[in-house]
Amino acid sequence: MTADGREWLAAQPLPLTAREQVTVAVPMIDAFDVQLAPLTKELRDYARRQTGSKALIDRVYAAEKSRELLDAVHRFARAR
Secondary structure, X not given: OOHHHHHHHHHOOOOHHHHHHHHHHHHHHHHXXXXXXXXXXXXXXXXXXXXXXXXXXXXXXXXHHHHHHHHHXXXXXXXX
């Protein structure tokens, strides 16, 4: 999660239960990112050798991260 994303999330007026969920979820996302880093590097290295793959992999990865964040925001908003 980016620093801007963390700032935005911290600024949201969430109920206590939702804030607790965020407090648990953010470190889980960080741990997931650590585990994904080697795979991401391997995929990016492979993609650099494949015509057209690099742009596709970058877009898929960015879309997945955006979806994860939006899903989390929607869950927290429903918790209100």
